[in-house]
Amino acid sequence: MKPIPFPAKGLPKEHVLSLIRAFKAGDSDWRRGRLFGLVYYAGQEAEELAREAYDSCMFENALSPFDFPSLLKMETEFISMIGTLFGGNDETAGSMTSGGTESILMAVKAARDWARENRPHVKKPELVAPLTVHPAFNKAADMLGLKIVQTPVDESFRADVKSMNKAITANTIMIAATAVTYPQGVIDPIPEIGKLAVDKNLWFHVDGCLGGFMLPFLRKLGHEIPPFDFSVPGVRSLSADIHKYGYISKGVSTVLYRDRELRRHQFFVHADWPGGVYATPSLSGARPGGAIASAWAIVRYLGEEGFMRMAKQAREATRRLLEGIRATPGLFVLGDPPATVFAFGSRTIDVYRLAFQLKEKGWHLHAQHRPASLHMTISPCHEKIVEPFLADLRQAAAHLSEEIRQAPSGEAALYGMLGTMPDRKTAKALALQYLDDLYRLKE
Ligand SMILES: Cc1ncc(COP(=O)(O)O)c(C=O)c1O
Structure with missing residues (x-):
């Protein structure tokens, strides 16, 4: 098909919006519960709150916390609130990112740069993870120059810790596991893997992108949920997507670290740019204020009671x-x-x-x-x-x-x-x- 020429003239607003509505006729009907993934829906009230909060900061850009201190305030408050949800304390630090993939990418970068400082003899760093981890780990390893070594799962589809142990070599700098996994929705044996991480001084990331905003509330409801967060010795970083079981629109996740020293390895600074010292906490440059506002708002609005x-x-x-x-x-x-x-x-x-x-x-x-x-x-x-x-x-x-x-x-x-x-x-x-x-x- 020939490319569509760039429109010479604009169309009336109503016409443009009606075209979008028409395009959407073939989309999956998530509001009526016909789709099982991709959109996490908690009903009209939460939808309205998320929409209005997003709208209130839609054009603001978190690239500059100096120009938009409101976004900085909401981001730091949000990270602090969820740190406590995941067994953290006043040492726990983190960042908001654009999604689970970026959170994982940032944790792998932090682990790699931590190893560069603390394990300088490792020239070909390796990441050991079960087959069921999200492909974001494969993507991160590919982009950051790590070799990913994938290990089998047991008959209940949980990470086989013995195989992980065997796969660890002198080049291994990081191990990862998931709570809950996407393919079968199970929780890997995080305490056992944490023990491996402590014994071998490895960076251990727990991917709670999918389960992070569900498991703590199920536990509070009385369900048996094994430890999976910073309460487990050895866990150094954890990802949790508020744009999944936080029921807000896409574009916001979090990556947490046991302490600020670990988080420092995630940051990027280019000090010699003619445009000024360029320092960003995560992968993105410009970051949508609306995403930050809606994440902060949903936690404040629902609270523990609402999430439960x-x-x-x-x-x-x-x-x-x-x-x-x-x-x-x-x-x-x-x-x-x-x-x-x-x-x-x-x-x-x-x-x-x-x-x-x-x-x-x-x-x-x-x-x-x-x-x-x-x-x-x-x-x-x-x-x-x-x-x-x-x-x-x-x-x-x-x-x-x-x-x-x-x-x-x-x-x-x-x-x-x-x-x-x-x-x-x-x-x-x-x-x-x-x-x-x-x-x-x-x-
Ligand atoms: C366990 C897990 N980790 C990471 C991700 C990646 O998240 P995102 O699609 O927001 O990048 C997903 C997405 O479904 C997931 O289920």
Whole structure:
């Protein structure tokens, strides 16, 4: 398709906005609970608060705390409040970032630069992490020149600590684990891994991007949540995304450090630039004030009580979904997910076909591979869809077990095909080609 010429003349505001509304007609319906991930929705009231708080600082830029002391105040207050949520104390330090990927990138940079100072003999630094860590670690290792060594998980999909121990070499500077993992929603054995970190003086990062704003509240509700934060000796940094279970719009996460000395390794300063001394705490230069304001606002607005109420709703919806899925012939849940994220698979049904059938009924589940499964991240808004979803799931599963063949397409087909390809290089090349094609201008 030919490129679209840059518009010579503008359009009326209403026309422009109506075009956006029209584009959105094909988007997933997250407000009605039809999407299981990507958007975390806690209802209209929290949405309005997030929207208004964002709007109040939408154009302000946190690049200059001197020009916008309000943003600095909200950021430092926010970091302090959540430090206490994660077992921190007055030593705990942190930064706001644009998302989980940036938080992880910053923690890996801090670990690398800490090692440059404290382990100068290590010339080829390595990061040991289970296979289930988020690909942001692979991205960070790739960008920061670390070798990532990935270790197996046990039958409950949690990090196998013995394998991690074996994978540690004289070049290892960092280890990482997750609470909760994206693929199966489980918590890695953080205290055992923390012990490894202490014994071997390694930087240990806990990725709480997904579970960070859910687990502390489930624990307060009486659920058994093992220690995963700074209460565990050896944990040096922790990431937690307020744009996930904080129910605000995208663009804000946090990375915390046990103390300020550790955080210092995250900072970047270029002192000789003709534009002035350029010093930034994280990857971004300009940073959106709206994101900071909405993060601060949601914590102040909901408080512990509100977060617990949301956690209770999401966990209750999860419990009913897990029960319904386990009772559906042919389906099983992977591992024993303790929070609000899980995956299910089947020994009899092709789950990629199941995803396709569910999509036809308006449900958007993400397909996973190794093992083949469908992912669900549950928000408070899913409370109302448990029964209709389970009814459609039962019907689709029964239909498929009668061997009615239907070709999967789109994302389900991609995951299905790529997951089963033995040649991983070709799988990667196909995924790159898919991306290249996806981001081309189309009719
Ligand atoms: C466990 C975990 N870590 C990190 C990330 C990356 O977060 P983001 O997509 O905000 O960069 C995700 C995203 O789903 C995640 O589930």
